[in-house]
Amino acid sequence: MSQRRQLSLNLFVYPGGHHEAAWRYKGTDIARLNDIAYYQDLAKRAEAATIDSLFFADGPVLADNIRYAARYRVEPITWLAAIGAVTSHIGLIATASTTYNEPYNLARLFASLDHLSHGRAGWNIVTTSQAAASQNFGLVEHPVHAERYEKSREFVEVVTKLWDSWEDGAVLADQASGLFADTDRIHAIEHIGKHFKVKGPLNAPRTPQGRPVYVQAGSSEDGRSFAAQYAEAIFTAHQTLGSAQAFYADIKSRAVALGRRPEHIKVLPGLSPFIGSTEAEAKALEEEFNDLIQPEYSLGQLKRMTGIDLSGYDLDGPFPRHLLDIDGNIGAASRFQLIVGILDRENPSIRQLINRLAGGRGHFVLAGTPERIADEIQLWFENGAADGFNIMPPWLTGGFDAFAQEVVPLLRKRGLFRTEYSGTTLRDHYGLPRPESRFAGRSLRASA
Numbered sequence: 182m183s184q185r186r187q188l189s190l191n192l193f194v195y196p197g198g199h200h201e202a203a204w205r206y207k208g209t210d211i212a213r214l215n216d217i218a219y220y221q222d223l224a225k226r227a228e229a230a231t232i233d234s235l236f237f238a239d240g241p242v243l244a245d246n247i248r249y250a251a252r253y254r255v256e257p258i259t260w261l262a263a264i265g266a267v268t269s270h271i272g273l274i275a276t277a278s279t280t281y282n283e284p285y286n287l288a289r290l291f292a293s294l295d296h297l298s299h300g301r302a303g304w305n306i307v308t309t310s311q312a313a314a315s316q317n318f319g320l321v322e323h324p325v326h327a328e329r330y331e332k333s334r335e336f337v338e339v340v341t342k343l344w345d346s347w348e349d350g351a352v353l354a355d356q357a358s359g360l361f362a363d364t365d366r367i368h369a370i371e372h373i374g375k376h377f378k379v380k381g382p383l384n385a386p387r388t389p390q391g392r393p394v395y396v397q398a399g400s401s402e403d404g405r406s407f408a409a410q411y412a413e414a415i416f417t418a419h420q421t422l423g424s425a426q427a428f429y430a431d432i433k434s435r436a437v438a439l440g441r442r443p444e445h446i447k448v449l450p451g452l453s454p455f456i457g458s459t460e461a462e463a464k465a466l467e468e469e470f471n472d473l474i475q476p477e478y479s480l481g482q483l484k485r486m487t488g489i490d491l492s493g494y495d496l497d498g499p500f501p502r503h504l505l506d507i508d509g510n511i512g513a514a515s516r517f518q519l520i521v522g523i524l525d526r527e528n529p530s531i532r533q534l535i536n537r538l539a540g541g542r543g544h545f546v547l548a549g550t551p552e553r554i555a556d557e558i559q560l561w562f563e564n565g566a567a568d569g570f571n572i573m574p575p576w577l578t579g580g581f582d583a584f585a586q587e588v589v590p591l592l593r594k595r596g597l598f599r600t601e602y603s604g605t606t607l608r609d610h611y612g613l614p615r616p617e618s619r620f621a622g623r624s625l626r627a628s629a
């Protein structure tokens with residue numbers, strides 16, 4: 182009997198939680214945000230709930246709104262390495278930018294993470310939308326959207342070749358013969374492109390997963406086309422079932438047009454759940470968070486997403502829609518479209534829009550009972566909108582614990598989510614094949 186299709190559930194970790202005022206919430210353990218033991222404990226609890234992976238976002242520049250929120254970054258590969266050492270199954274997905282890294286260095290870092298975790302590494306491939314990052318790297322200006330995506334393609338090609346440069350079986354470790362490596366199975370990549378010139382090979386063996394899982398998180402036209410070609414999992418933000426369905430259908434059909442199998446590209450929208458034993462209790466909890474919002478912070482967020490500075494405007498007045506530059510070049514293009522959608526559907530005041538975005542920066546925020554949350558997950562999963570979700574707890578660690586203790590058992594009871602891991606690698610959890618090196622068999626052909 183073929184097994185029922187299973188949800189993929191990731192835990193998206195943000196210091197303190199995803200609501201922008203999470204760090205001010207009484208239940209947030211704010212003193213422990215730099216304590217690796219806090220994240221290790223969280224990872225162990227996520228592993229006990231058979232969550233597919235932990236995911237850390239990142240960007241190589243300090244957020245300009247640090248004054249009002251815990252929005253600093255610790256470097257995720259370093260952090261996940263320490264988490265990997267105390268866990269055995271949960272996937273470890275780190276974000277790294279193709280605009281502000283060198284492929285060789287990054288290939289080494291992720292290969293090391295995959296080795297040390299015995300095959301649990303994933304790479305969230307981003308191009309970095311924050312323009313201020315350029316000032317940390319001596320660039321005259323931040324490359325525009327299309328340029329960043331063009332460079333990211335070559336970056337991924339180089340890194341993939343480096344991960345392929347050692348075939349399986351290249352390490353002989355034959356103590357009797359004295360041969361450590363079969364050098365016919367280790368290949369220079371000789372890459373010469375527009376942005377990178379890399380001879381290779383990598384200086385470490387092929388990793389347990391062949392290569393880390395490729396994750397992608399941009400939803401613009403360039404982002405989708407990139408994802409359809411390379412991504413094995415996609416993080417995306419949607420406010421409605423309809424928008425998620427349209428995105429899902431578009432991504433899968435693009436992937437199929439490129440000769441890929443649709444089930445090898447997991448679409449994982451964000452979901453930030455406020456859970457209560459009644460609907461009213463859940464809504465009251467969300468309100469408690471929204472009461473902690475600081476408008477200075479929220480208006481900065483809004484400016485980043487829309488390009489408009491609304492400081493000085495009456496928060497309870499209408500959103501000045503006419504100021505939106507629909508055709509302009511906005512860094513996070515898909516998030517801009519998402520806000521336009523909210524304005525079209527709901528015509529909110531500025532304050533209502535701020536509250537709407539505070540929980541998940543445009544991701545789907547849902548306040549309800551555990552059954553209501555499970556119903557919505559099932560609805561999206563069974564109606565062509567999602568292969569799973571990127572769970573974004575409003576606060577940590579309590580917001581995740583509530584999900585693990587109250588929603589996960591319901592999903593299991595409905596046969597939608599595993600009760601135990603069936604494998605040990607992130608590829609196993611997502612049901613993805615282990616890729617073969619492009620050089621596989623080449624040495625045999627040469628000597629035939």
Ligand SMILES: Cc1cc2nc3c(=O)[nH]c(=O)nc-3n(C[C@H](O)[C@H](O)[C@H](O)COP(=O)(O)O)c2cc1C
Nearest residue numbers: 238239276307309398399400401404416513514515
């Ligand atoms: C769940 C999720 C997580 C993301 N995490 C990051 C991140 O850590 N760093 C980053 O630079 N961008 C991140 N992004 C943003 C996208 O990678 C992308 O840069 C942005 O959406 C703009 O690209 P687009 O115009 O193709 O959508 C994230 C997006 C989503 C949906």
